[in-house]
Amino acid sequence: MTPQDLMKQEVGKAAAARVQSNSIVGLGTGSTTAFAIEFIGKRLAAGEITNVKGIPTSFQATVLAKQHGIPLTTLDEADRIDIAIDGADEVDPHKNLIKGGGAAHTQEKVVDALANQFIVVVDNTKLVDKLGSTFLVPVEVIPMAVTPVMRAIEKLGGKPQLRMGVKKAGPVVTDQGNLVVDVKFDSIDNPAELEKTLNNIPGVLENGLFVGVADLILVGEVQGDKVIIKEM
Known part of the structure; x- marks a missing residue:
């Protein structure tokens, strides 16, 4: 071990x-x-x-x-x-x-x-001293909304990428049947505000900020x- x-x-x-x-x-x-x-x-x-x-x-x-x-x-x-x-x-x-x-x-x-x-x-x-230092913020998105959600995240200053499967062709699918977009933010100064903002984007089910x-x-x-x- x-x-x-x-x-x-x-x-x-x-x-x-x-x-x-x-x-x-x-x-x-x-x-x-x-x-x-x-x-x-x-x-x-x-x-x-x-x-x-x-x-x-x-x-x-x-x-x-x-x-x-x-x-x-x-x-x-x-x-x-x-x-x-x-x-x-x-x-x-x-x-x-x-x-x-x-x-x-x-x-x-x-x-x-x-x-x-x-x-x-x-x-x-x-x-970490600050969230987002080493890990991307996961955002669970319903499949039909992936493209508009990624556009909205880019407007917030995030760099989104669709999470792809390992040993599986295509994207990761959650237990709820949705997709995951991982987002790089240069700086997360207010995690509570960002958590709410992401969840208010239509098509987003939930994100990985736990504040x-x-x-x-x-x-x-x-x-x-x-x-x-x-x-x-």
Whole structure:
């Protein structure tokens, strides 16, 4: 296991340790959250916690939860989400995020925003002084509107590109059947304003700016031969 994988594992385990019995848990998407889902399943199997149900944010999270024996529920059935655990592609000093590297940010934002506590699990490479420094802003767009949405984004000063599939001919398609436009902005000075502006473009379903949603950031860092977990 690489040092980065070890970091992801330990951060996932630290987040899973915060899940209590009789709770509804939002299950995020991505490689770090996958470790959290695994450890929640192990805690359930060992009887450390009981009566825990998950609400997945993607097909990937659904498959992992089933693999690890976590019972699932839906937003229709649950009256609350006690805790949500999810990763991020960037985290700024104000705990604002860019998410959507896995093209699941629309469902993630719904679940994470509803949670009483939203815990973000990352390694220290995801910390940035300013959002947009290392990662593009993903925007989920309904297929018929891709061209006008990209034109509107260009007028805002963004450089949009349609996300193409890996080992698949053609674009990435989200769990909702939409497309993803990744946008480079030279400087994101007001993430909250940009989040609203992008979402107001007709044809945009949701974007990957998560402003004022995260409650706690757990950051993994390798120091020597040990992994240190820091809180933000």
